Amino acid sequence: MKKEAFRINGYIVLALIILLLLISAVTSLASDNLFFIIASFLFVCLISTGFVINQPNVAVAMVFMGKYLGTIYEDGFYCTIPFTSKSKVNLKAVNFNSDVLKVNDIDGNPIEIAAVVVYSVVDVEKAMFEVTDYQKFVMIQSETAIRHIATKYAYDTTNKDEFSLRGNAEEIADELQIELQDRLQKSGVKVHEARLSHLAYAPEIASSMLQRQQAKAVVQAKREIVEGAVGMVEDALKMLEEKGLLTATESQKADMVTSLLVTIISEKGAQPVISAMKK
Structure with a gap:
């Protein structure tokens, strides 16, 4: 719960001070005594x-003789208890860009990762x-959290049931x-957003991992093509x-299946030979 500090409108106090100075000056001149002016x-x-003086979206924490008196949250000109220590805290949203960290993912692959925290x-x-x-x-805990997240998941995966740093950006x-x-709760900070701003394999393995990704992509594409072709042949x-257009032996059906698969899967123009079926 916010603890409001004691304060008075500064303009009212300033007007009273000016009035007091004028009264003391007139009194001193009338009595030919400088005591009132000095006092x-x-x-x-x-x-x-x-x-x-407090600016918008800035809070001023008040400490008097080692005791916390409260905080001024409203902007404006105020007068508080004299000799009070005043510390200003920015309440505006702040962007923190972490350094690029080098860590190992769950598979042991070295990766580079960074994040932006609001x-x-x-x-x-x-x-x-x-x-x-x-x-x-905030800076240290953010880097610790980023490292922890990076070690829990693989950089990339072909398993649709598993999360990966590259494939599940929103969930990560x-x-x-x-x-x-959770880590910043004790510091009185609220995290509005945290998102990965940099993600890549470390330079020493980037080339080989790129080839590995390309190979996986080719295998996955071939698998999908074969699955689709088999379904088309079955239909x-x-x-x-x-x-009633097909009356053939099992051997002839097998030859036809082979020819259809070659025709569908082949990347070049195929000319299969289909045996004529006689009744």
């Missing part, structure tokens, strides 16, 4: 230490007093945000049999 000047110096301070008391430097805390981003929020034979 008023010292009082003004004392009160002026309590003035504070966060803001929502609890000034925690940000000021629970951690030494909340900005540095959501998990990274949840883990970061063709079934249709011919249903219409």
Whole structure:
């Protein structure tokens, strides 16, 4: 829960100070005594230490004699308790771009990974007093979370039931945000978004892994072509049999299946020889 600090409208206090100085000046001149002017000047110096100007989306934490008094969240000109220590905390959303980290994925492949984190301070008391430097805390914890996420998944996978860093960017981003929020809870920071900004194999294996990816892609494409071709042949034979256009032995059917598969799968123009069926 936010603790509001005691403050008074600064313009009212400033007007009272000016009025006090005028009264003391008139009184001193009338009585030919400088005591009132000196006393008023010292009082003004004392009160002026309590003035504070707060900007929009900035909070001012107030500490007096080692005791936390509260925070001013509203922008404006205020007067607080004199000799109060004032620390300003930015409440605006901040973008943090992590360094490119080199880690091993779950398969042991070295990869390069980085992320961008959008966060803001929502609890000034925690940000000021629970951690030494909340900005540095965010930086270190973000890099730790990124490393942890990178080691849980493979860079890429052909298994549709498994998550990968490259293939499931949205899911990885959501998990990274949840883990970061858990790690940064004690610092009073809210994570608005966390998303991978860089993902690549390490330079020493990039070339070989690219060849591996290409090989996997070719194998997967061939598998899909074969599966589709088999389905087409099954449909063709079934249709011919249903219409009574096909009466052949098992051997002849096998030859026809082979010829149809060659025709469908071949990347070049194929000229299969289909045996004539006699009744």
